Amino acid sequence: MSIVELKNVNTIYEGEKFPTIEDINLHIEREDFACIMGPNGSGKTTLLETVNGLLTPHEGKVTVFGENIENNGKDIRKKIGYLLQNFSFDPTKSFLVKDVVMMGRTGKIGVLNTVKDSDWDFVYDCMELVEVENFADKPIGKLSGGEQQKVMLARALAQEPDILILDEPFTNLDYRAKKEFKKLIKKIYEKKDLTIIMVTHSLDSVPEESSKLVLMDRGKVVLQGRPDEVINSEKWKSVYGLKPEDNND
Amino acid sequence: MIELPSTFIITVLIGATLAGLACSLIGTFIVQMDLTSIGFSMSHAAFAGAALGLLLSINPTITAIGFALLVALLLGPISEKAKLSPGVIIGISFPISMALAFIFINLQPTAATSEALNLLWGNLYSLTSADLAYLAILSVSIILIITVFKKEYLSILFDKKMAKASGINTKPFYFSILFLTGLTVAVTLKFIGGLLVYALIVNTAASAYQFTYDINKIFILSPIIGIICSLSGVWMSLQFNTPIGTSIVIMTAIAFTLSVIFSRKRGTGEGVIPLHN
Numbered sequence: 021m022s023i024v025e026l027k028n029v030n031t032i033y034e035g036e037k038f039p040t041i042e043d044i045n046l047h048i049e050r051e052d053f054a055c056i057m058g059p060n061g062s063g064k065t066t067l068l069e070t071v072n073g074l075l076t077p078h079e080g081k082v083t084v085f086g087e088n089i090e091n092n093g094k095d096i097r098k099k100i101g102y103l104l105q106n107f108s109f110d111p112t113k114s115f116l117v118k119d120v121v122m123m124g125r126t127g128k129i130g131v132l133n134t135v136k137d138s139d140w141d142f143v144y145d146c147m148e149l150v151e152v153e154n155f156a157d158k159p160i161g162k163l164s165g166g167e168q169q170k171v172m173l174a175r176a177l178a179q180e181p182d183i184l185i186l187d188e189p190f191t192n193l194d195y196r197a198k199k200e201f202k203k204l205i206k207k208i209y210e211k212k213d214l215t216i217i218m219v220t221h222s223l224d225s226v227p228e229e230s231s232k233l234v235l236m237d238r239g240k241v242v243l244q245g246r247p248d249e250v251i252n253s254e255k256w257k258s259v260y261g262l263k264p265e266d267n268n269d
Numbered sequence: 270m271i272e273l274p275s276t277f278i279i280t281v282l283i284g285a286t287l288a289g290l291a292c293s294l295i296g297t298f299i300v301q302m303d304l305t306s307i308g309f310s311m312s313h314a315a316f317a318g319a320a321l322g323l324l325l326s327i328n329p330t331i332t333a334i335g336f337a338l339l340v341a342l343l344l345g346p347i348s349e350k351a352k353l354s355p356g357v358i359i360g361i362s363f364p365i366s367m368a369l370a371f372i373f374i375n376l377q378p379t380a381a382t383s384e385a386l387n388l389l390w391g392n393l394y395s396l397t398s399a400d401l402a403y404l405a406i407l408s409v410s411i412i413l414i415i416t417v418f419k420k421e422y423l424s425i426l427f428d429k430k431m432a433k434a435s436g437i438n439t440k441p442f443y444f445s446i447l448f449l450t451g452l453t454v455a456v457t458l459k460f461i462g463g464l465l466v467y468a469l470i471v472n473t474a475a476s477a478y479q480f481t482y483d484i485n486k487i488f489i490l491s492p493i494i495g496i497i498c499s500l501s502g503v504w505m506s507l508q509f510n511t512p513i514g515t516s517i518v519i520m521t522a523i524a525f526t527l528s529v530i531f532s533r534k535r536g537t538g539e540g541v542i543p544l545h546n
Contacts, residue, residue, distance in 0.1 A: 127436030
């Protein structure tokens with residue numbers, strides 16, 4: 021059974037007439053590393069937010085872990101780590117790194133339950149895994165963009181997720197930070213037996229481990245399959261009007 | 270200085286302590302979540318509600334709560350969904366609230382007008398034992414709620430969308446913040462005054478945010494500043510016979526000015542109020 025399944029999904033933003041994503045049919049299997057690509061405005065983030073249940077589809081059905089996300093979104097989301105797109109924190113933001121990472125664990129701990137020492141141990145393990153343990157007592161806003169990105173990844177991992185959603189994780193990172201972050205994602209994928217769904221803009225961000233590439237255009241999934249199949253397809257050329265090698269940043 | 274019976278002084282000091290505590294704790298949410306416009310609108314709606322209560326001979330605290338919560342119920346979802354800017358929210362709600370308040374005051378018999386005007390500036394002498402009980406219940410409730418649901422509130426304070434994405438049911442917590450703000454404004458209205466109560470909420474918390482990056486410490490520092498401002502406001506009011514509301518506002522303004530001057534964040538050139546997430 022697929023871990024994520026979308027059947028004929030249309031998502032319309034409130035106040036809009038036309039769907040941002042339309043007639044989406046998608047299957048993602050357990051421990052897949054699925055990459056979603058497409059031009060700006062093709063509906064990639066909307067698709068991720070629909071998978072996570074942050075957006076409710078106007079039509080169709082989204083099933084995650086075999087359950088309809090509309091029926092049990094809150095509990096399903098506890099098992100999905102989500103790295104949101106384009107965040108950057110004000111330098112004055114009054115939150116320490118360790119507290120931010122602990123927030124990822126809030127849903128898992130549950131309402132009315134208190135934070136235990138074992139939760140803090142897990143939070144420190146996550147910070148160690150993404151190499152931010154030295155920043156534990158620093159304010160989040162004082163870190164660089166790349167470091168903040170790592171902290172948010174640690175926060176997502178603190179949830180102990182089965183699925184990790186990464187929305188353009190390399191945006192705003194310089195070459196070195198991007199390379200480091202890519203290595204980190206690979207390490208986590210290998211170590212944690214996760215299913216990863218990642219939106220990315222450039223082909224060089226698609227890792228070797230990627231088992232599936234989903235190509236979107238104007239709100240529709242126009243092609244999905246093994247990355248090499250998708251990249252070498254005629255559809256790819258027509259969507260980007262480019263050869264695959266031209267698409268690297 | 271005015272000579273007053275000691276029981277009155279004790280009542281006022283307890284009232285000021287509780288009002289400072291409740292307002293500044295709520296302020297930590299209002300400032301960090303950039304809810305200042307909704308809170309500002311609620312405090313003026315509460316003032317209009319209290320004026321209506323006086324006109325209809327109903328307990329003004331009850332009608333103030335009703336009006337404040339009505340505004341929270343209307344503006345909370347509207348500002349979330351329509352993504353209205355804070356300026357627009359204030360621009361629409363402030364004149365309506367004030368117009369209603371002055372209509373209600375204008376309709377009062379002359380004898381009741383001074384009582385209605387007390388709602389604007391606040392009145393030390395208006396504090397009854399029932400008001401004190403309301404303030405105590407409110408303060409204890411806020412402390413209990415924050416303590417029990419601290420980890421959920423911290424997640425929402427940090428980023429509401431991220432909190433929702435990680436499986437937290439954000440709506441009840443978000444609306445509880447608006448609800449508690451409405452209650453706090455309404456219960457402290459008679460004592461501090463509808464025009465000025467908001468300064469005790471925002472200025473004290475904004476001062477606390479200047480000193481530390483640790484949100485846990487802000488939840489301790491903010492009430493300390495709130496209580497000091499309240500008590501020093503009472504002292505100023507009794508010493509110089511100034512209205513209690515204005516006295517407290519001046520103290521909160523001094524506290525904020527000092528906090529900016531001596532801010533740890535200011536030292537690194539970043540001493541601004543963290544109004545945006």
